[in-house]
Amino acid sequence: MRLRTRPVLALASTAFLVLAAGCADETPHTPGSTGSDAGTPSQAPGDDDGAMTSGGGLPTGGLGGGIGGGDGEDSTDDGEEASGPASITIGAAGDLLSHAPVIANAQANAGGDGYDFGPMFDDVRDLLTAPDLTICHMETPLSADNTNITQPRVLVFNTPHELADAVVDAGYDGCDFASNHTWDQGLSGLESTQEVLRGVGLEYAGPTAEEDDPGIAHYEVDGVKVAQLAYSYTIYNSGAPTTDVPPEAPWLGDHLWPLIGAEGILEDAEQAKADGADFVVLSMHWGNEYWTDPTDEQRQLAADLLESDAVDLILGTHVHVIQPCEKINDKYVIYGLGNFLSNQSPDTTGGQLRPETQEGMFAEFDLERDEDGTVTSTMRFQPTRVDLDGHVIRLATPEQHAETYDRVVDTMHLLGDDACDAEPMS
Known part of the structure; x- marks a missing residue:
């Protein structure tokens, strides 16, 4: 176990207890603050987990970590640092957040016998399969036996295992499961999620059910090796940020x-x-x-990480809206990829949620290392929108869902034209 024990800075928090967009015709019981800062879109009440929270502070401290394979074992052959030219294209998309209405549509797709999430990805398969590898963010636990499945208006999640089948069939190669819902089903739910994802051939990154499994996903394409590491501000859906870890699994603090x-x-x-x-x-x-807007903490942490030669790309999740990209040391951070699949929308919450919660993106990155070891990268992105009729992920273009397209493009350059040179794919 590598858990750090010295004191850390406390997380700032602003908790507004609300109910999720748990049903297509339901409105959260307790709206929260709708205040805004100058130049920043208003906060909206309502969340998948019933809290509006801060990303937290920036303590420093050491943490070692080995590199593990998809089964929790070390997958490297020689342990030697890579060198020389290498290149790869990596794709990533926003949160996969299966509210009860999403699950109900999957059940309808299967004719009431099991669950079929596949049609929800039909419009984006070409995007997901184009890169050398594509990464997802799994927001919720997956149930290996489809028991205790997510219910409407309940803030504890558990998704049918068929979502993993749809994810791999759509073109993903792996997922991370570092979120504030990691502990929704306890240690058994964490173990189940790993089992389901790895069982369909997806790599897994994030907190793990076993102390000796570092939770690092490994990918290899034409001899080029990629390691994916995943971290969250908390593992608890507690209504406020916390760095507490369960006594039976103290190693989860490593993430x-x-x-x-x-x-x-x-x-x-x-x-x-x-x-x-x-x-x-x-x-x-x-x-x-x-x-x-990304927080000051996000931007400082991204700068600290990307200034190092050890980190080549940062993919942000959690905020359920698009946040901008930034290029630091010739490498990218996308602060928030938005919702790729969810039931969040003004239409499902009586106007309590922002239109941006129905929007997401697919981002594609070309990473290249030269002979001297210097890494450079380019980025492009495709805005998306969840069609609540069937929860189908649609492409947003100047001709289709133009309002979403314009909003995502504008948000991507929110930090200024010089901050990020990424351009839309359509």
Whole structure:
């Protein structure tokens, strides 16, 4: 176990207890604050987990970490640091958040016998299969036996295992499960999620049910090796951010970025590079929910990480709206990929949620390392929108869902034209 024990900075929090968009015709019971800062879209009440929270502070501290394969074992052959030219294209999309109405549609797709999430991905299959590898963020636990499945208006999630089948069939190669819903079903739910994802051939990154499994996903394409590490601000859906960890699984603190800080993450990333990874991707669950502006903490942490040669790309999740991209040291951070699949929308919450919660994106990154070891990258993105009729993920273009398209493109450059040079794919 590598859990850090020294004191850390406390997380700031603003909790507004609400109910989720748990049913297509339901409105959250307790609306929260709708205040806004100048230049920042208003916070909206309502969430998948009943809390509006801060991404937290930035303590520093050390954390070591080995590099593990998809089955929790070390998958490197020689442990030698990679060198020389290498290149790869990596795709990533926003949160997969299966509210009860999403699950109900999957059940209808299957004719009432099991669940079929496949049709929800039909419009985006070409996007997901185009890169060398594509990564998902699994927001909720997966049930291996489809018991205790998510219910409407209940803030504890558990998704049918058939979602994993749809994810791999759609073109994903792996997922992270570092979120504030990691502990929704306890240790058994964490074990089930790993079992389901790995069982269909997906790589897994994030907190694990076993102390000796570091939860690092491994990918190899034409000899190019990628390690994916995943961290969250908390594992509890508690209504407020916390770095507490369950006494029966103290090693889960290794995946809490406020607890280990930039130094701990960099130790993990440096170890992954030392063990042979050509590129290291970080999945970060962070930020203020429903705010398109990244927090100062997000931006500082991203800068600290990308200034290091150990980190090559940062993928942000959690806030359920698009947040902008930024290029730092010739490498990208996308602060928030939005919702790729969910039931969140003004239409499902009586207007309590923002239109942006129905929107997401697919992002594609070309990473290249030259002979001297310098990594450069380019980025492009495709806005998406969830069609609540069937919860089908639609492409947003200038001709189709133009309002979503314009809003996503504008948000991506929210930090200024010089901050990120990414361009839309359509």
